[in-house]
Each structure stands twice: as C-alpha cells, then as structure tokens.
Amino acid sequence: MTIEQKKQTKAAKVLDSLRHDIISGHFQPGQKLQMEDLKSQYNVGYSPLREALSRLVSYGLVCMKEQCGFSVAPLSMEELHDLYMVRIHIEIQALELSIQNGDDDWEADVTATWFKYKKCLNQAINNHIDPSSWDKLQKEFRFTLIKACQSPWLLKIRDMLNDQALRYRFICLNSYYRNKKVLNEFIKENENLVSAVLSRNTKTAVKLTQISWESSVKLITDAMQKNVIAK
Amino acid sequence: MTIEQKKQTKAAKVLDSLRHDIISGHFQPGQKLQMEDLKSQYNVGYSPLREALSRLVSYGLVCMKEQCGFSVAPLSMEELHDLYMVRIHIEIQALELSIQNGDDDWEADVTATWFKYKKCLNQAINNHIDPSSWDKLQKEFRFTLIKACQSPWLLKIRDMLNDQALRYRFICLNSYYRNKKVLNEFIKENENLVSAVLSRNTKTAVKLTQISWESSVKLITDAMQKNVIAK
DNA sequence: CTCTCCTATAATTTCGAAAATATTTGTAAT
C-alpha cells in the first residue's frame, strides 16, 4: 500500500485494480465477471464495482450485455491487427507533433528517461529482471517521447489504445525478458529512435517507430498461435 | 417513448438521455451535475445514475472529482481546435479505408442515404425544418460513408470524437438552419463528396472532407466569440 | 426420446437508508 492512496474512493481503487488485473491477464479474455466473486475479491459493495466496470466498458477493456452482466473483453487476431493499425497512426501523429513542439526541457526529459530505462534494460540482460520497474520505466519513456505534442485528445486516445495493446504484449512478455538477442536489438532500436527524436529528424523517428511496432505485431502473432489464449 | 425501449435497463436509458442532454446543450458546459437533481429529473435511483455518469467520464462528456461529484465537461477554443485536429485525422483514415474496402452494396447504401439526406436539406431551404430528422439523417449519411472501413477501433474512436464535436456544432446550428446560402453551399459540397467517393477518388474525397471541416471550425469559432458560452 | 412449458434457482439491477466527506455558517479570539 503506497502512501498516496488515502483519500481515494473505493470506486477509484477498484477501477485501478480491475484495469491492472485485466491488462496483466489475471482475468482471462472473455471471462465472465461475476458480481459476487468480485465483491469478495476486492472487498467492496455493488456500487463502486459497477461504477468501475462501467468505466472500463467505455474504455474498451470490459464488455457488458444488459441483464447478463460484465465480462472481460476478448482478444483476437483480427482485433490485434486493427488495434495496432490505429495505434500506429495515433502514436505517429503524436510523435510528429511532439518533435515539432518540444522545447529544451523536453529534450532533457527524453534524455533522462531513456538513460534510466536503458539502465534497466541492461540489467535485464544480466538476468537482474524487475518486471514492475521495467513496465514503469518503459511506460514513462514512451510517454515522454510524445508528451510535448500538446494535444490532450491524442494523449487520451493513445492511453486507451496503449492499455489495450498491453494485454496482447503480455502474451509474449517472457520471450522479451529471457532472450538476450532480442533485448540487445531492442536497446539499439530505441537508441536510434532517441537520436532521431533529439535531432528533430521526424521522418526517421516515424519510420523507426513503425518498423519497431510492426515487428511487435509479428512477435505477438507468433506467440498467440503457440499459446491457446485466443484462436 | 419508442417501441423498442422495453427491455432496456434503467442505466442504459439514463445514459442515453444524459448523453443527449449534454450534447444538445440542455446542461451548460462546466455545470455541476447534482445527484439529487438528476435523480428527480430522470426518475431513477443512485446506482443507474452513477453508472451512466461513470461511463460518460470515460467517454469524455463528463468530468468528475473524487468526493466532489460530477460536472459537464467544459468547452473551450483550445479544445475545439485539438478535437477537430484529431477528428479530421481519424475520419480521413476511416474514409480512405472505406473507399478502399467498400463493395457494391456499400455504394448503393451511400447513394440511398445521400438521397434521403439531400431531400431533407432541400426541404430545409424552403423553411420546412425538422431538426430531429436532420440530425438523424446527417448522422446516418456520415456514418455510411465510412462504415466500410472494417476497423472497429476507428469507428469507436470516431464515435467518441463525433459526439464531442456535436456539442460545439450545437453552438452555431441556428445559422445553418436559417441561412439559405450556407445550406446551398453545404448541399453542393456533399454532392461533390459523394461523387468523389463513388468514383473511388480517395484524394479528392479526403481533400473535400478536410476543407469542409476546416470551414466548420471557422463557423464555430465565430459563433463562440459572439456567444458567451465559452470564452 | 424430444420438445415445450413451468418451477426453482441464481444472477443482475435497483432502491433508499446509512456512512463518509465536503461545504457552509456561525462564533470567538486576535
């Protein structure tokens, strides 16, 4: 329990927990989310639960059918491709704007977060893996790259698509963690991306992002065909 | 009360009503949404209300501050421009894909919905204005244009941005209804758009959409500066 | 044996009172 969680409402807390538990795969895609179960699992009443679930419906992580309750949004090959297609568009748009609008402070910020993230990645190569700090730093780094875009709507939509995509990425996270070759590739790719961004080379930055994400889709597709998580 | 609203849950009904009442400006931007008031206005208890409001928070039409309740999302010049920037991008992407993927049935659909919509617009010129059918037909027409894009995520995001934008459009709707010159322009623009779409001329269709929307932004900007709805 | 309809059970959804928190009002001290 962190210090800052004092005055949060129960609805907000259970929203965070649910989102995390869905993204991380604690609940299976498509799984029914029964009120009674959730109530005892999260130790809350009906109201905050329904509130959280309702928000996740709009957010796209949860489905609901009237009078038949809630369920975890399913994953599928088709959706994976659709999701990444839109996501690449949004992310690239944000990146372009960010490179265009970012000031000196932003450049410093990019450098700093990449420095931290890189350090974590290098430790991962030597088997010192800390998944939670990996996630945090990756998230921070990727957000810093685009946060100077000055478009609240782009950022909001990106957030949504990002959370969706994280569910798919979880399928093949283990291959990331273990494979040193993949990790080294990954570090190099990001290194190139950062230089392109800092030198305001929009075209290169966009192309690198596109390539990197398309290979992500490939990795996930392979993992999905092996696993039986989604046909 | 329409026929098909029998087995809807109260939360769903109040969600629709709230969305409509916010978009149409029945509630002022930024206005506080008090539970007691809403409860008596919509004749429901706390649970379905909070559920609907929660979904509208994720959707972007409602804001909420913990322990301080809900309020209507505010409008502003900055957001207008941000919104339309993103919206144009998404809509164009969807339009391109739709032109690319649409089959013969889709072409027929486009022709049919435009025929109906045009008829309604022509009646509007002769002062036979029916705002509700105007809205319905406009919505149907614009959706038909892009529905062949085969991307659920694009459609979902478009829906969200569309509803947001409708709030701004409401500010200057009266000038649309009354001004015959604007209406004639409008019909002509759409006529051109439909021909471009049907002849699969993606470039022209995109350009026409862009121009038409940029002039929309201008109209709204002017109206906002006159009205005092948002500074 | 299969299908339909009815009953029993289980789940979702809703209500309104109770708890928790914010806001306002009033009082006293500086």
Added chain:
DNA sequence: ATTACAAATATTTTCGAAATTATAGGAGAG
C-alpha cells in the same frame, strides 16, 4: 474587520436488502 476554528448542513459515496430478470432443471405431452 479578519482569521481560525467548530458546529451544522449539504452532498457524495457506499452498503446490502429487495425487485427484476435470466438460467437451469424437471415434469408432462406428443
């Protein structure tokens, strides 16, 4: 007069029982 503090009021948030609706199981007719 102004600030600080405290009581009173108003509002939001939560709980769990009650109402509504779906689902499963079983009896009877064809």
